[in-house]
Amino acid sequence: MDRKAIINQLNEILKHEWTGVAQYSQASFIIEGVWRQVYADHFLGDAKESFKHAQLVGEKIVALGGVPVATRNEIKQSRDLKEVLEFSLAFEAKAVEMYNQALDLAEGDRALVIFLEDILKEEQDGVDEYTKLLRDTPASGAAATSDSKAS
Template structure:
């Protein structure tokens, strides 16, 4: 992989780590804001999503440093919509997960011969796709 490709990949990985760290903040906030009779299972699901965001950020950060890069300290902005109804939060989650999926797919187009990176990215694409499917099921919708 040439240095130009490496620079592009590290740049995309840094965008992804910023999104994954943002997911931690986002999902923790959502978990804290859920109210109502179905609170307990939904809060657990959001905590699980926050923990997964942390795990993904750590994994991506390790890959950035393995490629000679420096993990970003930035966090993608988490908009405060002040709308904390469960369905609204799930719609926001779906939109966020779709953007993350798009970013991983963009990265996949640049992995070249790096099979380990390709496998990592494909696994993350699978994870993000499952999150999208889960959000859609909770929203009782399909694309």
């Protein structure tokens, strides 16, 4: 395992998680109207998940002998809920990609592989959740009805 390469990749991930803390917090702060009732807490929960991952990854970088970054990337924000959900899906998909890249570098270190896999699973859950949230409900309902007719 190339220790320097894995530390660099974990720092890219850490930057992404810090971006998530800010991006999801901002989404939670600015949402207004009736959907605030549902999504303010939802986005805050995702901000907390990003913070939890940042904490785990930061601790791991130090354990490996590296120095954790304290910077983040630009956040994406919008007052259009659908757009925010699309940003969120893209954010989670990018996280899946980054943890997969880290897993390739961690080959041979079983404990590190498990550590990364545990987080990867939660990132994939995020992709699955936002994918479902972005599905058009009436159209899916119609599809389900025609499916049940067909069977």
